[in-house]
Amino acid sequence: MDSSSNTDTGNEPVRIFVSYAREDKDWLNPEYPHNLIPFLQESLRKLNVIFWHDTGLIPGDVFKRKIEEEIDRAQIALLLVSQAFLNSEFIETVEMPRIANRTRLGQMVMVPVLVERCEWREYSVLADRQMVPVDKPLINYTESKPEWAEVRAEILAGLKAQVKRIREQQERTQELIRDARTKIEKKLQEWEMQQK
Secondary structure, eight states, rough: OOOOOOOOSSSOOOOEEEEEEEGGGGGOOOOOOSSSSSHHHHHHGOOOOOEEOOOGOTTOOOHHHHHHHHHHHHSEEEEEEHHHHHOOHIIIIHHHHHHHHHHTSSEEEEEEEEOOOOOGGGHHHHHHHBBBSSOOGGGTTOOOOHHHHHHHOOOOOOOOHHHHHHHHHHHHHHHHHHHHHHHHHHHHHHHHHHHH
């Protein structure tokens, strides 16, 4: 779902692609008492962060192409890692190769969230990543309201740090573009003066 914001932060939106297995869709359901994605969407809305996951597909969409387009538009891939996620052929053959490649090229940040105990260390693309939560899987926090609030805050803080890093990169890029434009304009003025 595309949760665009009208909030004008003066920045380009930061896009987050959510990769998850169908078996883990409760984490995206606003009615689920321990939902994660709706909480993160609402918490990051004012920072002009746009989340997308395949529940945003509408009848007639070419789903594979749409998912690939959304991965290519995103700066962050938020992975809801479970055994079902690791077992998903679609995630393994379509989503993860594209996400891993964009991450390797520095075009995307991969943020894996461990939602249940699974063999994630056997997957090289995940083995060297900092998992959140750090201590135990997300599902272990759902029995205690204070622990659930704490772990959601930990994930939110991690995403905010990544959004801040992306914004700083965007600002540096804009500064380089402005500097280059100024130099070109100056050279053009000098050339025009020489032609008179």
